[in-house]
Amino acid sequence: MSITSQTEPIAKIKSKQxxxxxxxxxxxxxxxxxxHRQLKIDVDVVKKAEGxxxxxxxxxxxxxxxxxxxxxxYSDTPNQGVITVNSELLPLxxxxxxxxxxxxxxxxxxxxxxxxxxxxxxxxxxxxxxxxGKLVYVLFVDIYVLNHDxxxxxxxxxxxxxALANTKLPVVEISEDGEAKATGEFKPLKIQDxxxxxxxxxxxxxxxxxxxxxxxxxxxxxxxxxxxxxxxxCAIQKSGTGTLTIDxxxxxxxxxxxxxxxxxxxxxxxVS
Amino acid sequence: MAPFSTPERKSPAxxxxxxxxxxxxxxxxxxxxFSEYYPRSxxxxxxxxxxxxxxxxxxxxxxxxxxxADAGIPLRDLVAACAVGKVNGQIVVDLNDxxxxxxxxxxxxxxxxxLDSLSLLQMDGMLTEQEFLEALKLAKNACLKIYELxxxxxxxxxxxxxxxxxxxNQEKE
Numbered sequence: 001m002s003i004t005s006q007t008e009p010i011a012k013i014k015s016k017q018x019x020x021x022x023x024x025x026x027x028x029x030x031x032x033x034x035x036h037r038q039l040k041i042d043v044d045v046v047k048k049a050e051g052x053x054x055x056x057x058x059x060x061x062x063x064x065x066x067x068x069x070x071x072x073x074y075s076d077t078p079n080q081g082v083i084t085v086n087s088e089l090l091p092l093x094x095x096x097x098x099x100x101x102x103x104x105x106x107x108x109x110x111x112x113x114x115x116x117x118x119x120x121x122x123x124x125x126x127x128x129x130x131x132x133g134k135l136v137y138v139l140f141v142d143i144y145v146l147n148h149d150x151x152x153x154x155x156x157x158x159x160x161x162x163a164l165a166n167t168k169l170p171v172v173e174i175s176e177d178g179e180a181k182a183t184g185e186f187k188p189l190k191i192q193d194x195x196x197x198x199x200x201x202x203x204x205x206x207x208x209x210x211x212x213x214x215x216x217x218x219x220x221x222x223x224x225x226x227x228x229x230x231x232x233x234c235a236i237q238k239s240g241t242g243t244l245t246i247d248x249x250x251x252x253x254x255x256x257x258x259x260x261x262x263x264x265x266x267x268x269x270x271v272s
Numbered sequence: 273m274a275p276f277s278t279p280e281r282k283s284p285a286x287x288x289x290x291x292x293x294x295x296x297x298x299x300x301x302x303x304x305x306f307s308e309y310y311p312r313s314x315x316x317x318x319x320x321x322x323x324x325x326x327x328x329x330x331x332x333x334x335x336x337x338x339x340x341a342d343a344g345i346p347l348r349d350l351v352a353a354c355a356v357g358k359v360n361g362q363i364v365v366d367l368n369d370x371x372x373x374x375x376x377x378x379x380x381x382x383x384x385x386x387l388d389s390l391s392l393l394q395m396d397g398m399l400t401e402q403e404f405l406e407a408l409k410l411a412k413n414a415c416l417k418i419y420e421l422x423x424x425x426x427x428x429x430x431x432x433x434x435x436x437x438x439x440x441n442q443e444k445e
Contacts (some may be wrong), residue, residue: 108295246408253404
């Protein structure tokens with residue numbers, strides 16, 4: 001069963017203001033409907049982590065750290081490395097976030113990011129195998145939300161792919177008797193694709209990219225579309241209690257494709 | 273999900289997958305419920321997957337919307353759900369477990385005919401724009417077929433009740 005966390009209501013006057021502005025093609029912070037906030041990506045911000053990235057999308061701030069370990073593969077994929085994505089909505093990020101086990105929003109966030117990475121095959125998991133069926137690299141991706149001002153999915157996705165593109169793998173030597181030992185050296189982890197997610201919120205009948213928190217609260221539904229380097233769709237998630245017509249979905253995926261190409265250029269360490 | 277519903281025993285505790293599914297299923301059903309008729313109250317929906325062979329969330333939504341109607345809860349319409357996907361380069365409808373695991377993409381969709389819009393849309397795998405648009409069209413058609421079945425099933429119950437009453441009246445005469 002899902003654990004539904006509390007949501008803070010939005011003042012009606014604020015919602016009304018957002019709607020009225022959108023009617024003339026404007027938004028609270030002066031953006032147009034298909035404009036994203038200022039995006040800033042820093043990599044290698046945590047030296048103890050094998051990979052890390054800090055992303056600011058307007059006032060939304062997300063830190064992703066990647067730790068690499070070695071361990072057994074999953075029994076159904078013996079010849080693939082393991083990647084797990086977790087997210088923490090820290091209490092300091094917003095007043096409604098509480099400490100404790102992850103709620104459904106936190107789980108959804110991590111799973112949507114995970115799906116984009118897997119769907120696009122950004123990582124060649126077969127290259128992460130040390131001893132087939134026995135020992136593989138295990139990548140732990142931990143998403144830390146430091147400040148919440150809307151669109152956590154995109155900020156987390158950009159931070160995750162930027163961190164992965166700048167991750168170093170510890171070199172492991174396998175001795176003759178099958179013992180694995182770290183040599184203390186590192187080699188870069190190569191990503192073979194750069195999936196970019198674009199989230200759109202449906203406010204009234206208008207679709208806006210990169211919604212602010214107030215816009216998310218006014219929106220009836222959100223849709224996240226993740227696009228790979230070739231412009232193919234590798235993950236979709238609709239969320240929220242509203243509905244989307246087929247025309248809206250078709251329009252959303254066109255907007256997402258354009259936006260993704262623009263943002264992909266800003267991911268450090270990605271060369272197409 | 274029941275522990276015996278999957279190839280390997282599943283712990284009865286809800287997994288992360290089930291928590292996410294519960295959220296999106298709730299959001300798929302909420303648009304049809306006149307929740308404004310029920311202030312200060314809660315509608316609990318429990319979906320038990322007894323045997324899993326692909327398309328569990330879609331079957332869950334289809335069944336849950338019927339159960340809501342059966343419970344007499346006012347609804348704008350029924351919700352019909354079906355998955356589409358890509359298997360061996362072909363866009364197909366209603367993937368089973370094997371097609372889901374071996375296929376290139378899986379896209380569950382829930383459609384509300386009265387609103388002509390989708391209340392659930394997820395996708396994982398890889399689709400080109402053309403494939404995506406084709407899948408979307410196929411999904412809508414598949415959902416409409418399921419919707420017809422849902423309506424028939426719901427009507428059937430009342431036909432049966434009507435016949436039972438008629439038979440009873442005849443006996444009395």
